[in-house]
Structure formats: structure tokens, C-alpha cells
Amino acid sequence: MSASSKTSVRFWSGLRTIGGTVVTVQYEDAKIVFDFGAAYNPAANVLDGQVRLRQGALLHDYIRLGTLPGVDGLYEAEQLRGLSGIRPFDRERDARTAVFISHLHYDHMLGIGLIPEHIPVYMSRMSRRLYRRLHKIGEGVAGSRHRFQAMPGGLQPVRIGAIEVTALPVDHDILGACAFHIRTPDGTILYTGDLRFHGNHPEWTEAMMAKAKELGADILIIEGTMLNLPNDDGLPVDVKPADLAPSRELPEGWTREPDMPGLVANRLLAANGLALVNTAPRNVERLVSMAEAARQAGRMAVFEPESAYLLHTMTACRDFLVYESDTTSRLLAAGKAPGWLRKTAIRSVLINAAGVNRSPSRYLLQNTYGNLLELLDLDTSGGIYVHSDGVPLGSFDPTYGKLLAFLESLGLPFAAVRCSGHAPAENLKYIADMIDPPTLVPLHSFHPELLLPKSGVQLLPEYGRTYRLEGGRLL
Numbered sequence: 001m002s003a004s005s006k007t008s009v010r011f012w013s014g015l016r017t018i019g020g021t022v023v024t025v026q027y028e029d030a031k032i033v034f035d036f037g038a039a040y041n042p043a044a045n046v047l048d049g050q051v052r053l054r055q056g057a058l059l060h061d062y063i064r065l066g067t068l069p070g071v072d073g074l075y076e077a078e079q080l081r082g083l084s085g086i087r088p089f090d091r092e093r094d095a096r097t098a099v100f101i102s103h104l105h106y107d108h109m110l111g112i113g114l115i116p117e118h119i120p121v122y123m124s125r126m127s128r129r130l131y132r133r134l135h136k137i138g139e140g141v142a143g144s145r146h147r148f149q150a151m152p153g154g155l156q157p158v159r160i161g162a163i164e165v166t167a168l169p170v171d172h173d174i175l176g177a178c179a180f181h182i183r184t185p186d187g188t189i190l191y192t193g194d195l196r197f198h199g200n201h202p203e204w205t206e207a208m209m210a211k212a213k214e215l216g217a218d219i220l221i222i223e224g225t226m227l228n229l230p231n232d233d234g235l236p237v238d239v240k241p242a243d244l245a246p247s248r249e250l251p252e253g254w255t256r257e258p259d260m261p262g263l264v265a266n267r268l269l270a271a272n273g274l275a276l277v278n279t280a281p282r283n284v285e286r287l288v289s290m291a292e293a294a295r296q297a298g299r300m301a302v303f304e305p306e307s308a309y310l311l312h313t314m315t316a317c318r319d320f321l322v323y324e325s326d327t328t329s330r331l332l333a334a335g336k337a338p339g340w341l342r343k344t345a346i347r348s349v350l351i352n353a354a355g356v357n358r359s360p361s362r363y364l365l366q367n368t369y370g371n372l373l374e375l376l377d378l379d380t381s382g383g384i385y386v387h388s389d390g391v392p393l394g395s396f397d398p399t400y401g402k403l404l405a406f407l408e409s410l411g412l413p414f415a416a417v418r419c420s421g422h423a424p425a426e427n428l429k430y431i432a433d434m435i436d437p438p439t440l441v442p443l444h445s446f447h448p449e450l451l452l453p454k455s456g457v458q459l460l461p462e463y464g465r466t467y468r469l470e471g472g473r474l475l
């Protein structure tokens with residue numbers, strides 16, 4: 001290790017988990033932190049919605065539970081509540097610290113409400129637009145911090161001391177997702193965030209790769225979600241390093257986002273009664289796909305108000321009705337509805353359970369898991385329940401079995417029509433080979449070791465170690 005490099009890199013979490021990636025890059029007194037979420041592991045997470053969060057002790061509890069890592073200089077002393085071994089935030093010493101968020105999935109941003117307000121939190125302009133709306137509909141993060149900075153577009157970097165960070169949009173199953181190109185006087189790092197080619201915007205991922213080649217990438221930090229994912233939903237299993245050939249194509253059995261409307265419409269055409277769909281509000285493009293699926297099947301989409309609000313304010317899609325639950329109806333009647341809900345109600349045609357029950361086969365009704373009991377008011381005979389990447393996501397979530405059992409008790413057939421947000425292993429290999437960095441760091445994966453570099457070296461970092469960026473390598 002030579003003293004000539006002043007850039008140090010540390011990996012705090014997310015190396016062998018899906019999400020929870022937290023990495024710091026430091027140059028002199030400037031420090032950036034990228035991504036700040038918690039690993040996605042519903043089977044092991046004690047915070048399952050039944051255990052109450054302690055608002056005043058949230059940060060302390062997250063760190064004790066291993067939900068967030070104990071990064072030095074990033075938390076207010078009082079919030080740490082005496083936790084030892086973590087240096088608290090110091091306004092002078094940490095004046096040049098900034099956090100960067102690649103996209104708005106919880107595994108990349110759960111902790112951003114807990115960062116001191118003196119530390120800027122950057123995200124793409126589109127992510128900030130989306131976040132403001134998610135916050136309104138109760139889909140934001142816990143904590144008090146709600147002012148975030150938008151990164152400039154084009155190739156304009158954000159400068160934190162001598163560190164430059166440029167946002168490069170990528171295709172992922174949420175709007176605003178981007179990779180980060182990071183430059184320090186000692187070299188360049190490309191962090192992909194989460195990405196794929198098989199969404200509505202493969203050209204974004206392509207453009208990111210081209211720009212990364214242009215700007216240089218000594219170190220490529222790449223997500224590896226699909227490197228040997230356990231097969232519980234028909235996804236490929238047991239990719240061996242030797243088998244992993246680079247390919248830009250989507251393997252057999254995978255679904256593209258643009259194919260989703262047609263695939264769901266086929267299911268709807270086969271059903272004689274009410275069609276339900278469980279899809280996440282924050283996947284705004286999927287909501288549009290579902291409105292299109294309904295149209296293709298001669299039905300009308302009916303969205304929950306939260307999703308309808310996002311569609312109204314972020315897309316041109318207006319071809320839907322809005323579901324009015326008893327709770328919504330009472331809030332509106334009592335004049336107690338929040339502004340976003342009032343606006344959504346004014347802009348929309350509302351329909352309640354009785355209205356849907358008058359001719360169930362005319363509708364495709366969104367039902368997110370929290371609203372499961374609405375099904376008890378609906379005529380679901382001859383219907384179908386389409387699972388389209390809402391929560392609970394799959395059998396790795398203990399709640400998933402409960403959902404299936406409940407649907408079975410109603411005699412409601414279940415169909416999963418999914419489209420992954422993550423590139424298959426062959427595509428990851430293609431991306432890594434095309435960028436061909438001197439150092440390849442796969443993470444956000446159960447099996448990062450499976451992604452081998454074309455000509456550089458693979459680095460599987462360890463926690464608690466500080467690496468130095470020098471000559472294209474992390475030492």
C-alpha cells in the first residue's frame with residue numbers, strides 16, 4: 001500500500017444480501033456514501049409489521065438489528081443513544097459528506113430519513129419527483145428528513161470536495177433508477193445500482209454502459225441479484241461460473257416488461273368474473289401496463305387511490321377508475337381526506353365494492369396486500385387473482401403462504417405474471433465483459449463469486465476493511 005493514493009473505499013453492508021448496499025468512498029475530508037437501504041430478507045426480519053417501531057429510537061434499533069450499518073460520521077449522537085464504536089456526526093469534520101441514492105426501493109433507501117439534515121442526500125431528478133409523491137401517500141421512509149437534492153442531468157457531476165459523482169440512468173422496475181460514475185483524483189468507480197435490459201428502457205442501460213466506457217471505470221461495482229437465485233418462482237438456478245456465457249439476450253422463460261400487458265390480458269380473457277391484480281404502487285410503469293392489460297381484455301382498470309395519484313401526477317395514463325373503500329368514502333365525506341386523496345377523488349370516477357359487484361367481469365381491480373380484506377366485500381366467483389410483483393413477493397416471505405391460503409379459502413384461482421427488475425446472470429456477465437474493468441466487485445447477491453471478470457481481477461470485499469484505490473485496483 002502506497003501513501004500516494006488518498007482515496008479509500010469501504011463496504012459496510014450488502015455484500016452477500018439482496019440489497020442493503022452501503023459503500024463509502026473518501027478522499028481527504030470529502031466522503032460519499034452510496035445507497036442507504038436495508039437488506040431484503042423478510043424471513044429473518046423481526047420487523048414484520050407486527051412489532052412496533054420505536055420512533056424515538058429508530059436509528060438505534062436499526063443499527064442494533066443490523067438493518068443499517070454503523071457508518072462513522074453519519075448519525076447524530078443523540079440518535080445513537082450511547083451505541084459504542086460508532087463516531088457520531090460532527091458538523092465541522094463531516095462538512096463534506098454526502099449520500100447518493102441510486103433508486104427508491106427500500107433496500108436502497110430505507111435509512112435516508114435518519115441522516116442528519118446537514119448531510120445532503122442526492123438522487124436523480126425523477127427519483128426526487130417520485131419520492132415527493134410516495135411520501136404524500138404514506139410510502140416514504142421513517143424519520144424526519146424529507147428534503148432531498150436532485151442530481152443534474154446529462155453528464156454534469158455533483159462535486160463533493162475532489163470527488164465527482166455523475167448519475168447515469170438505467171432500466172429498472174422503478175422510475176428514476178440510475179448508476180453512479182464516481183471520479184476521484186486516484187481513479188474511477190462505476191456503481192450500477194440495480195439494472196436490466198428487459199424493461200421499457202433498455203437503451204438507458206446501453207447508454208450508461210457507453211458513457212461508463214467513455215468516462216472510464218477502474219472499478220465496477222455491479223449488482224448480482226440473479227446470480228444463482230433460489231428457484232422458488234420458476235427462475236433459473238445453479239449457474240456455475242464456467243457456464244456463465246455473456247449474452248445480451250433474455251433467456252428462455254423470462255418476461256419483458258413490454259410483454260406484460262398481453263400476458264396479463266390473456267389471463268383476464270380466460271376469467272369470467274372479477275380480475276384482481278396485486279402490483280406495487282411505486283412501480284408506476286407496471287400500473288400503466290395493467291391499465292393496458294385491462295383495455296386489451298375489454299375491461300376497465302380500477303386502481304387504489306394511492307396508485308391513481310401516482311398515475312395522475314407522473315404519467316399520461318387516465319384510462320382507469322378509482323376504488324373507493326369504506327375508509328376512503330368516510331374520509332372524503334367527513335372532509336378529513338388528505339390533499340392528495342381529495343385531488344385524486346376530484347379527478348377520477350370512483351367505484352365502490354357494490355359498483356364492482358354489479359358486473360365484476362368488466363373490471364381489473366388492484367388489490368395490494370394491505371387491502372386484502374376488501375376481497376370479502378367483492379363478488380370473486382369465477383374470478384382470478386393475478387400476482388404481478390406486489391408484496392409479498394414470493395415464498396421467501398413467510399406472508400406469501402398466508403396470501404395463497406386466503407385466496408384458496410375464497411376459491412379464487414391464483415396466477416403469477418411477473419417481470420423481474422433484475423438482469424439475468426448472462427446479461428450481468430455481458431455488462432461486466434463489455435465494461436471490462438481492471439477490478440470487478442459483484443455484490444447485492446447471494447453468490448457474488450459467480451460473476452468472473454473478462455480480463456481484470458474479481459474482488460470480493462470484506463467488511464471492516466479499508467481499501468485504497470490505486471492504479472485501477474482496490475488494495
Ligand SMILES: [Zn+2]
Nearest residue numbers: 018019107194
Ligand atoms: Zn436492490
Ligand SMILES: [Zn+2]
Nearest residue numbers: 103105194421
Ligand atoms: Zn431495486
